[in-house]
Amino acid sequence: MTAQSVDHVSLLPLYAAAGTAVLVLLADLFFGRRVVLGALTAGGIATAVCAIVVGGSRAGTFCAPGGGACSWVPSPLAAVAAVVFAGLTVGVLGLSIPSLRLGTAPTGEFCFLLASSMTGGVVVxxxxxxxxxxxxxxxxxxxxxxxxxxxxxxxxxxxxTAPASASITFFLISVVSTAIALLGAALNYAATGALHLDRLLNATGPFAPVADAGVALLVIGLAFKVAAVPLHAWAPATYEGAPLPVAAYLSTASKLGGVLALAAIVARLDAAALTAVLAVLTMTVGNLVALRQTRMVRLLAWSSIAQAGYILAALALGAPGVAPAAAYAVFFVVLELIAFAVVVALRPPGADGGPLLAYRGAGRRSPWLGASLVLAFAGLAGLPPGLAGLFAKVTVVDALIDNNHGWLAGVVALNAVIGLAYYVRASALLYATPERVGIAVADPALLEAATHPRLPVSRAVGAVVVAASLVAVALGFAPQVLFDALG
Incomplete structure (x- = not known):
């Protein structure tokens, strides 16, 4: 029996990510909190550098004998994904530093779990x-x-009890979704005998119904991860109950992992009808429910559900939609990170997102934070000056029209118009005149906004806001750089 070939250079991003988790564990055992934070930051940077060095043109590894299909396949999309996962990990760590200083979570365990999650993202x-x-x-x-x-x-x-309740909800839903995805993979393997993505084909003959059921279950199981409607109920409650930095990671890195997994399936197997239905339901329900939200994190949660619908619309095209969907996902996670970073900066350390009315006049108290949040909302809405979000939506609509899915492009455009309402409302609230303290205010949220002091912004959180905003602006003015990187 011929041994599998192993190219250790191709595995460098995985070695860096997994090594970061081990390094954090050892740093927590022998050193203090500062070393742990430094180890995770250095490990995230090393993972991104290794992904860039390996690139997307290198041959795969863990390949079947005789030069067959491989289990580890470098590609431009994989390299970009690894860089984004590493950047999100370092960014979320920066957002977590103020609350970690207060002792709201053990630093070593927090950083180890974050590094382990980053490793999973690289593997996807x-x-x-x-x-x-x-x-x-x-x-x-x-x-x-x-x-x-x-x-x-x-x-x-x-x-x-909110964090424990959110954790249990997330756990139960994820277990169910994983079971469904595994059942789909098993049915597809039983019908076709293929596990490698390059060998996945739509089955014909007597086993075709079994394979089709397997594909449907795979898509449904992975759709839980991106909170696609009607598989979305866990997301708003989990985001609201989680600490703000963790909610930011859930809304960005976790969703990106689900998008990449779905893209790997729909690019090779026909699931266009199911994906299109999920896309229409997800963007429509997400936008309509977001219109009624009165709390910031729930608004961002429902907004992210709607954004997942736009990504699913591109994936409904199959292989031609993978690049537009991946580009949209990258634009989205950067803008979403900005939004959560500003919310973290405007709230006291360890606090939740609070009601929307608590942000009344926040743009007047902190002009640069208000401008960053408006940039994020404009990008998510697909409006200038958020050019990154504008190019993302144009890319998806162009791909749909070019592939004769004009009706789906129309649904995307209609939902983008609906989404303007809550993004504009939230942006305008940032610059509304605060209530006067001397006047009786019936709503506690308005009273909080009227008496809210201008909190000093942590240097780490400020650095994340500035860095993510610069990346969003750069991608908006030079989107072709991302398209070229995706190959």
Whole structure:
């Protein structure tokens, strides 16, 4: 029996990501909090550098004998995904530093779980077979069960059940979704005998119904990860109950992993009808429910559900839609990170997102934070000056029209118009005149906005806001750079 070939250079991004988790564990054991934070930051940067060095043109590894299909496949999309996952990990760590200083979570455990999740994200990007893909998705997701509920309460502080409830909800839904995806993979393998993505084909003959059922179950199981309607109910409650930095990671890295996994399936197997239905339901329900939200994190949660619908619309095209969907996903996670970073900066350390009315006049108190949040909202809405979001939506609509899916492009455009309402409302609220303290204010949220002091912004959080905003502006003015990187 011929041994599998192993190219260790191709595995450098995985070595860097997994090594970061081990390094953080050792740093927590032998050194202090500062070393742990530095280890995760350095490991994230090293992972991104390794992905860039390896690139997307190198041959795969863990290949079948005789030069067959491989389980680890470098590609331009995989390299971009690894860089984005590493950047999100470092960014979320920066957002977490103020609350970690307060002791709301143990630093070592928090950083180890974050590094482990980053490792899973890297595996998803490079996965070349269904087993590696699902293992990567679960490695990305499993640490998040703990991160959502990882909360210490100070002596005398009122203990909230929200983090534990959110963690249990997320855990139960994810277990069900994983079981469905595994069943789909098993049915598809039973009908076709293929596990490697390059060998996945639509089955013909007597086993075709079994294979079709397997494809449908795979798509449904992975659709849970991106909170596609009607598989979305866990997302708003989980985001609201999780600490703000963890909610940011859920809304960006976790969703990106689900998008990459879905793209790997729909690019090779015909699931156009099911994906199109999910896309229409997701963007429509997400936007309509977002119109009624009164809390910031729930608004961002429903907004992210709607954004997932636009990505699914591109994936309904199959292989031609993978590049537009991936580009949209990258634009989205950068803009979403900006939005959550500004919310973290405007709220006290360790606090939740608060009601929307608590942000009344925040743009007047902190002009640069208000401008960054408006940039994020404009980008998510597809309006200038958020050029990154504008190019993302134009890319998806162009791809749909070019592939004779004009009706779906029309649904995307209609939903983009609906989404303007809540993005404009939230942006305008930032610059509304605060209520006067001397006047009786019936709504506690308005009173909070009227008396809210201008909090000093942590240098780490400020750095994340500035860095993410610069990336969004750069992508908006030079989107072709991202398209070229995706190959």
């Amino acid at each position: 990007g490079y996965a070349g077979d269904l087993i590696t893909l699902i293992v990567g998705v679960e490695t990305l997701t499993l640490p998040l069960y703990l991160l959502v509920g990882l909360r210490r309460f100070a002596p005398g502080e009122k203990v909230s």
